[in-house]
Amino acid sequence: MSHGFSTWQLAITPLSPVHIGTGEDYEPTQYVIDGDGLYSFSPEAALRALPEAARADLLRILNGPPTVELLKQVQAFFHRQAERLIPEAEHVIPVLPTIAAEYAERVGKTAQRERERDIINQLRIMRTYGDAATRRPILPGSSLKGAIRTALLDRVNGGASLPPDIKRLPEHKRNVPLQKHLFGYDNFDQDPMRLVQLGDAADVRPSETLGTEIRYAVNRKRQPVTKDGREIAAQAENLRQVVECIPLLRPRAFQGQLSLQELGGLTGPKLPAPELRWTFEELAEACQAFYRPILERELQELGSRGYLDAGWRAAIRQILEAQEHAFSARRAFLLRVGFHSGAESVTLNGVRSIKINMGRDPQTGRTRYEDLPVTKTVWLAAQDIQQRRDLVPFGWVLVEAIPHDQAFADWPVGLTEQGVNEASDEANWRGGIETRRRELRERLDAERARDQAQREATERQVREEAERAARLATLSEQGRQLEGLRTRLEQDRRANLRQAGGELANRLVAVLKEAAESWPAEDCVALADLAEEIYGYIGWPTSKKKRERQAQIQALRQRS
Template structure:
């Protein structure tokens, strides 16, 4: 029987907590404004389109003043842009919800100096917000396939390793020797790199046959795909001491794919066949390995967060109830599996049981020197998602998601997620109205711009025609005799006069008399041309007698 070359499994993801997958890009206060619970991001083109010419000149002047020795330039730049928030939000590429506390934090720092360094130099609040990996065409966050595969790979390696320690002794005061992690993976998976001796073993990592696509966001109810959160660091055991980051007031501002998104993302898992390996892992192998690895961690973390009263009580109680009933049964029966992905998922979720050797920073001694780090089999702190930087309660962990591969019904689980997302549903109408208002505004602006461009085209065409007429006139005049030029100029004045109220005694009448007096020595053809113009004017002016008498001299 011929084995298929590839097997594809469609998966859906629901988020149990906020997830942040970095992409190396940030929101800066020069390309966003915050107003009424929303961050509005705009491009450089949007900024320039929103500003008048005078405002652009003012912005350019501020930018010129900004330099390393003039920190006020940065503050002025931030203040200037924030002052245009009412305009700029209509030119935004998208808007991201955030808490009122975070908005107040932004307002208290925008354009202000946060502290002074020891040398007296001001340190400005940059207010940078790390962006989640996003689709550049619609700005929607997504889960990178590499992030999903990395979590699955860890679970599979953990299952194969089965808690065995490294063959070398790891000291608490020293990091593991370089390359030990790579050696462990080759040992556990039973492969050699292609660059190794090709005569022995399997060429290449067998997990190369597992391909996972990016997970795109597509929520049935079109809930917002992003939110802004603080990431705060807290001790993970009862103690009077604060974590080093908390003591220093350190935090991060992150764009996250929000918690409580039911079946919001989809991705494909592809298994490629190999003549030696075939399908080394089945769908069920992956599900079991992931649940065996991540479920105990989730249960332990829930217990710890509740004991320390960090966690949002409604969220924790509801999730525990689901794990004891419907969701727990789905995980047990391999209809779904847990993953922890993205930043701040914790070192335990990224390392194998039995071989953890986690770097723990020890801060500074009494003299201000850095203490050497320790290496322990567990962490001493946890990063949590918060609405403000000093928050101690109603926090959430990062990175927990459910992956479903069957059409198994999880009504209670998804009802819980929907109920927990009630604030987002309440905000949805506002976001949709804003998107509609922005689209209408931009459509009007585009129409105005199109009209301006059309008017510019028409003006340019008119100028071209006038220039052409002038050129043709100059060419004609250059080829004429003096009598012909006089007749030509008079004819043009005559045609112009016919478009106005008759003035028989005006400047044209005087010019006609002067030209008739000059025509005594003209040839007959030029005289007849002048006579024709004169007769036209006589008719237009009501046949004035004196002009008629003058015209008789041309006959």
């Protein structure tokens, strides 16, 4: 056998919602929820969106002491500014009505009071792994490879119990020694999984499709809890999380590549044992042997409890039946990845020991634990925290493979009607989001234009006032009085105000009298011209007073 690599193209279909943890969350200071959309924004986008007064308000809040109250105020601030932030959001994700309602009810408020301390509901949403630039989800190669590793470890173990020397170790220290025991290595060079190279699987769906969605993760009992012959909700069923996840049943949404290094007959202290150098077919067979029974058990067990969504269950059955030939040919296999995959999917048959909280001992008051081969609860994707029907499990994916120089055949399962409906729903949602953002953007643009015009008018007024003050400083007392009359005339014209007995007319009468007694000749002529302009605008007084005013004006002209 020649040395080198055998390379396989992978097409991966999420069969159920998938959440790959990142350790990061969407914080309510980084997003707002409006209608059926979560709008995520960066600090830079927030500053760009907020007017100066709002930025000053935020700075005032942030300058306060770092308390729970400050966090509530910041949350409430961004909630109030939602309509400004929505047009600047860099990423939008669909949210369920129940999640939107919970956000509106709790943002910026205290969720509960416990031991006289405010416990703030942070409204955090767990983010799934994705590309920072495109905001599209990614299935990390490390997650896929980890799931494959579990299946291969189980294959090698063959259902055997723990060896005595490992069984004597504390439970939390057994994992690495067990893997080294099964894979027969002491150092990284001998680890057979180093011959398996698996890159990240990228989302290859069109950019206009929904990359992720947000769901509740709820905890449900595998077996009923009864009291007085009636089933009751167990305390564990109050547990819930809000998670971003990859949508289910998106055929071949992700593509990746798997390479197997081929060593031929080479052996040595830095090479994995020859019997642990798997072909692709052996790898696929191990994954199918480990994960298919778990999926079948969930379909049966959760279905019998009435938890499962009937439409999803039927679609999974259809896909499994259509893929049977590929499963048999070892060109397709199941994997389970991400959060809430269940302890059974990440532990080995024969050595599985899951620490179960059995509640408090009524005699000692201490929490009791018991090691069991199966969990007593399961995490399921839900649309409401109280939901007990139409649920789906997390983490299931279908992996199809072909040699690198071939092309995938057509998707063997119809799902056409469902795909059309999903595309239509997604298009309608996205259309509504874009309409909302456009309307807000237009409204804010108009508001900014009004604010800009007002600022410019204010600046112009300030500038004109400064120029007028400077001009007045150079004028004589008579010149300042003339300027005052002109300014008042301009104000009345702008206000369309004509009052023959108003302030302008009264000030003019007083100035005419003063000018007749003491003004220089050149100022008298200017006042005469201005007086005729003023009376031409506001109207002359009654005939007798009109003759008096005209006589005053004529007398001023004769002084030149």
